[in-house]
Amino acid sequence: MDLVNHLEGRLLFAVPKKGRLLQAALNILEGADIQFRRENRLDIALVKNLPIALIFLPAADIPTFVGEGRVDLGITGYDQVQEHDAGTRALARARRMSNEWDPSRAAGKPQGCETVLDLGFGSCRLQVQVPAKGSYVEGKDLIGKNIGTSFVHLAREYFARLELEKEGITDPAAAEGRKLRTKIIELSGSVEAACALGVADGIVDLVESGETMKAAGLKAIDTVVETSAILIKSKAPSNPELVELIASRIRGVITAQRFVLCQYNVPRAKLAEATAVTPGKRAATVTALDEEGWVAVSAMVETKRIAPVMDELVKVGAEDILVLDIHNTRSS
Numbered sequence: 080m081d082l083v084n085h086l087e088g089r090l091l092f093a094v095p096k097k098g099r100l101l102q103a104a105l106n107i108l109e110g111a112d113i114q115f116r117r118e119n120r121l122d123i124a125l126v127k128n129l130p131i132a133l134i135f136l137p138a139a140d141i142p143t144f145v146g147e148g149r150v151d152l153g154i155t156g157y158d159q160v161q162e163h164d165a166g167t168r169a170l171a172r173a174r175r176m177s178n179e180w181d182p183s184r185a186a187g188k189p190q191g192c193e194t195v196l197d198l199g200f201g202s203c204r205l206q207v208q209v210p211a212k213g214s215y216v217e218g219k220d221l222i223g224k225n226i227g228t229s230f231v232h233l234a235r236e237y238f239a240r241l242e243l244e245k246e247g248i249t250d251p252a253a254a255e256g257r258k259l260r261t262k263i264i265e266l267s268g269s270v271e272a273a274c275a276l277g278v279a280d281g282i283v284d285l286v287e288s289g290e291t292m293k294a295a296g297l298k299a300i301d302t303v304v305e306t307s308a309i310l311i312k313s314k315a316p317s318n319p320e321l322v323e324l325i326a327s328r329i330r331g332v333i334t335a336q337r338f339v340l341c342q343y344n345v346p347r348a349k350l351a352e353a354t355a356v357t358p359g360k361r362a363a364t365v366t367a368l369d370e371e372g373w374v375a376v377s378a379m380v381e382t383k384r385i386a387p388v389m390d391e392l393v394k395v396g397a398e399d400i401l402v403l404d405i406h407n408t409r410s411s
């Protein structure tokens with residue numbers, strides 16, 4: 080089937096085609112009941128139960144497709160959106176410098192993407208890293224040096240800011256035309272090897288566990304961006320109601336993943352103490368028990384806090400404590 084000719088009337092939703100965000104993104108789609116079958120090697124999949132087509136793209140390209148309004152929704156890293164936006168600013172600056180016409184200012188579809196919600200996975204930091212045994216201790220020590228990175232626009236903005244600070248330049252007009260002294264070297268992967276191989280004095284790269292950086296003999300000296308996966312939408316989506324429906328479903332999946340349902344019985348005399356431990360999202364649900372003087376409580380608790388919460392409940396005198404996974408949820 081020629082899928083490209085079946086996109087008419089469908090909301091286009093970009094999903095990372097590989098890498099760290101792929102599996103978690105697919106889990107979100109499944110939780111939101113977005114049903115599809117992706118044919119081998121095809122980057123487009125039609126959703127069976129909704130007028131949506133999924134477009135599988137590199138995470139780094141998704142902000143471009145969504146920002147230009149070619150695709151309505153996307154899942155990617157906040158770092159990728161920031162890098163794309165920094166690239167757009169650089170292009171606009173270059174055009175201003177050469178007095179060239181800037182198409183993004185032309186009337187028509189509004190450009191750029193908007194963050195709909197944080198998806199709560201893919202958390203890491205874009206950091207400035209240097210040899211652990213070297214003499215660099217802060218970002219400005221790298222001014223004028225060679226920097227290896229895949230995030231060239233963010234790295235340029237970071238060092239441009241440091242250079243302006245160092246030189247005491249505050250006039251925006253003087254800043255605009257200034258040439259960067261620091262040399263930004265674009266690398267597409269294995270950036271951590273650049274220092275050891277003499278290509279760079281420092282790097283700007285993502286750090287999650289810190290294992291890669293440690294193994295490469297590097298240490299972080301500054302953070303450029305804290306990132307996690309986000310849902311983004313175009314500023315002019317083709318079907319805003321469907322965008323809102325999908326966002327609401329995904330919000331429900333995320334909330335369900337973040338919380339568990341905690342149920343327990345507690346003497347009525349201890350109810351206030353117990354609900355102080357489990358106040359719930361809005362309020363705890365309290366129901367009478369057949370047994371005189373006891374009540375049953377159920378409340379949503381953040382998954383990462385559940386162990387200490389259970390410890391506290393036992394201390395308060397709660398009994399029969401149960402913790403249940405939440406499959407899905409919908410709330411405002």
Ligand SMILES: Nc1ncnc2c1ncn2[C@@H]1O[C@H](COP(=O)(O)OP(=O)(O)OP(=O)(O)O)[C@@H](O)[C@H]1O
Pocket residue numbers: 097098099100137138139155156157158159201202203267268285286287288306307308
């Ligand atoms: N440890 C990590 N390293 C890199 N990216 C991470 C990490 N953890 C989460 N991410 C997120 O995943 C996004 C995509 O990174 P990933 O390297 O998996 O993409 P990719 O499409 O396979 O790119 P590449 O081919 O350049 O490696 C990052 O921009 C970031 O938001």
Ligand SMILES: O=P(O)(O)OC[C@H]1O[C@H](OP(=O)(O)OP(=O)(O)O)[C@H](O)[C@@H]1O
Pocket residue numbers: 267268269270271284285286287288289290291292
């Ligand atoms: O802090 P950590 O948990 O060790 O993760 C960070 C590493 O993971 C990423 O590389 P990736 O494995 O995606 O390969 P790449 O270097 O080819 O981009 C990133 O660029 C770091 O090198």
